[in-house]
Amino acid sequence: MKRALFVATSLVLVGGFFFAAQQFRENRTEALGFLSQEQAQTFVRPHSPRYGPSDAKVFLVEFTDPACETCAAFGPILKKLMEPHADKIQLVIRYAPFHEGAVDVVRLLEAARMQGKYWETLDLVYRSQSAWTEHHRVQAGNLWQILSQHGDLDMELLSQDVDDPAIRDIIEQDMADVQTLGVRKTPGIFVNGRPLEPFGVERLQQLIEEEVAASY
Amino acid sequence: MPSESRSVDGTRAEPGWALLFAAWLLTAVAAAGSLFFSYVMGFAPCVLCWYQRICLFPLVLILARGLFPLDRSVVKYALPLTVVGWLFAGYHNLIYFRFVPESLSPCAQGVSCSEEYVKLLGFLSIPMMSWLAFTITALLLVLVQRRPSS
Structure with a gap:
């Protein structure tokens, strides 16, 4: 018993x-x-800025270079494409600062994020891009001026935070993933890990629809 | 404690069996839970967790061995393990609740001992569950030992 x-x-x-x-x-x-897929963390790192619901099952990952013109143009396009599936899709920003001096812009963005002003700053950086780039080279001074005039940021704090080692780590990790994933042009876009090939807005919309349909 | 015990059928002839069984069940559940946390949920055990496991895992086997037939001298072997595990668990809780600064603890490197992984029912952290398990096991073992044999 x-x-x-x-x-x-x-x-x-x-x-x-x-x-x-x-x-x-x-x-x-x-x-x-x-x-949950094994490779997923190469696309979505815990440190990455994300826009959209935290329980989303579709991840629109963009490797962006703030100094890249097409990236700036894609900013509003991505948001528009996400709109019909706003509750199912999350935008993940990764960095691929290929342009000379673009790393400094990434530092600015991440420092702005520490103040909780990431997305509006990214927006401003994209919109004012032509004012702080010259022949594809970043004129950091111009950008600082624009941010202090138009941005709602604590500039003193910003100038301290840009040197935060945490930001350096983020950039290093993103660049390592750029190598792993073979991102050679920006914006490097992936929807749930599927690369945007061939590059184009229509193809991107199609990818999004497919992944939403597959995940929900 | 008299060493002879009458081997008659039924629970009544083996006082303490149910208590020892309860102690075994508790340690078995605790061991399974600990393995679940690390191998299923993927939490890396910190140094102090390892010391507690070293005390906990053998208890499952030792206590089970003492059940068939009931051998209350198993307490002699099981209680030291339980007490050592209980001490580690107590120390772990002190760190967890910041009564002891983590920088002075042996687990400053590697996995942090004060990181919160789970909180069941609003208060049951992993170190707290461990401490409760060791405490109850120790109490049960003491009761088993004190039980008159007839």
Whole structure:
């Protein structure tokens, strides 16, 4: 009788363990969707700025260079494409600062993020791009002036935060992922890990529709 | 404590069996839970967690061995492990609640001992669960030992 109780309890424990493990994995896979895939973290890092619902299952990952004209042009386009699926899709910003001096702009953006002003600053940086680039080279002084005039930022704090080692780490990790994923041009866009090939707004819309349909 | 115990059928002839079984069940559940946290949920165990596991895992086997047939001298072997585990768990909770600064603890490098991974029912952290498990196991073992044998 006691032996039976012992054996039965042991079996319940072992069985319960594996059942719970199975349940846990299934729940997580379902909750994360794309993010549960092994390669997903190369696309979406915990440090990356994200726009959109946290429980989204479609991830629109953009490797951007703030000094790249097409990236600036894509800013509003991405938001417009996301709009019809606003509750299902999340924009993830990654950095690929290929232009000379673009790293400094990324530092500014991340410092602005520390003040909780990331998205409006990114918007301003994109919109004013022609005023702070000359022949594809970043004129950082101009950008500082624009931000202090038009941005709602604490500039003194900003000038301290740009040197934060955490920002350097973010840039290094993003550049490493740029290598891994073979991003050679900006914007480098992926929807749930699928690269935007061939590059184009229509193809991007199609990718988004496909991934939304597959994930929901 | 008298070492002889009458081997008659039924629970009544083996006082303390149910208590020892409860202690075993508790340690088994705790061990399974600990493995679940690290291998299923993917939490890396910190140094202090390892010391507690070193005390916890053998208890599952030792206590089970003491059940068939009931051998209350198992307490002699199980209680030291339980007490050592209980001490580590207590120290872990002191760090977790910042009574002891983590920089002075052995786990300043690697996984932080004060990181909060789970909180069940609003207060049950992993170190707290461990401490409760060791505490109850120790109490049960003391009760098993004190139980008159007939």
